[in-house]
Amino acid sequence: MAKDVTLRQLRYFVAAAQTGQFSMAATDEHVSQSAITNAVLALESALGTRLFERLPQGVELTPDGQDFYHHARHVLDSVRDAMHKPRFRSHDLRGTVRIAASYVVLGYFLPELFARFRASYPDVEIDLRDVDRPGIEAAVLNDDVDLGVTILSNVERLSRFGHQVLMRSRRQLWVAPTHPLAQLRTPSLKDIAQHPYILLTVDEGEQSTLRYWAKKRMTPNIAFRTSSMEALRGLVAYGFGVTVLSDMVFRPWSLEGKRIEARPVLDTIPQMDAGMLWRKDAQMSAPALAMQQFLIHACGS
Known part of the structure; x- marks a missing residue:
């Protein structure tokens, strides 16, 4: 049955899981609600299990749905990374990228992305520092780190930095x-x-x-x-x-x-905006530039 599953179905399923509503998933994916519903029904039929509990206010993942969600995310992320590699990957890239990150993004956002980066750049070391937002701003401006990753909506005078939103979270x-x-x-x-x-x-x-x-x-x-x-x-x-x-x-x-x-x-x-900061006039090293471009591509920004 696995041969009948398409990337589009996985994408629609993940959108529904992330939004908790088929209607909102349809809006995010620019398709009809029936397209989301049909994709989920097809996946449930192929897997022989229910992926969502249908509730009056939306949907929520069943235990089987939660497990499948992680697999689906992995498949979609792998495809995204595969498309990234021909343009940016250098098999022999070596060195260190210095990153300062705050509590929330360090605990709930970056680890999976770092694992995917390491798969593409196994010889690049990540010098990771747990720093609060004011400390991140100072470290970036003082060139103590190459990149800062934090909640951008808390940053004072964002225009002082080069910056990129990586995730907008309601x-x-x-x-x-x-x-x-x-x-x-x-x-x-x-x-x-x-x-x-x-x-x-x-x-x-x-x-x-x-x-x-x-x-x-x-x-x-x-x-x-x-x-x-x-x-x-x-x-x-x-x-x-x-x-x-x-x-x-x-x-x-x-x-x-x-x-x-x-x-x-x-x-x-x-909404909460998480993203990157870097010094505007910075001459980034090749590892730092690789990380910057990887995060932008991986997050679809």
Whole structure:
């Protein structure tokens, strides 16, 4: 049956998994919703299992769907990398690329990309540094690193740098399935403000959160602040509060195996932009340039 599976079907399936809605996946892929539905049904038929649970507010991956999602991503990423290699790959490229990255992108975005880069450039060493956003800006400007990777929406005076957005990630409400807000299809910030809120403080999370709340002339009902993503997941999953965070860091389970669901927020709130910084006048080494171009290509920017 594997011979009947197409790359287009995999792409549509991944889009549906990432958005949680067939309609949104169709918009992202510039096709009809029926094209997404038919692709998913064809994959489910070929695999002999359900990939999604159909819910009133959208879809969510089944355990089999979650497993297949990782395989599908791997296939699509491998094809993308294969298309990248003829233009940029140098089999004998050697040296070191110096990268400073902040907590969120280092934990939830870069490791897989670095593994793919290493497969293309096995003799290039990655000198990786865990640095906060102000430290990344200083390191880039002082030429202590070749590239900085951080949340660009937090960077002060972005025009000082060469920069490239690598991922735009929407922010959604995270909520336990039994929580009252889980019953609303698109809760508003006003709805959310009526319930205890768990605030993530890492990577300037508190400042960026309160900034968009303030623009709506509202404040969340903060019950607990934490720099631990797993503590936040546990508290949300057990119903002690809710939070609004980006899809990049969303996982549907806490460490204890309790379910977490995501809901789109009715109000317009800013997405999270993760991306690269480099010094405008920098003369990049060949390894640094290879990493820069690889990340741009791999992320489809």
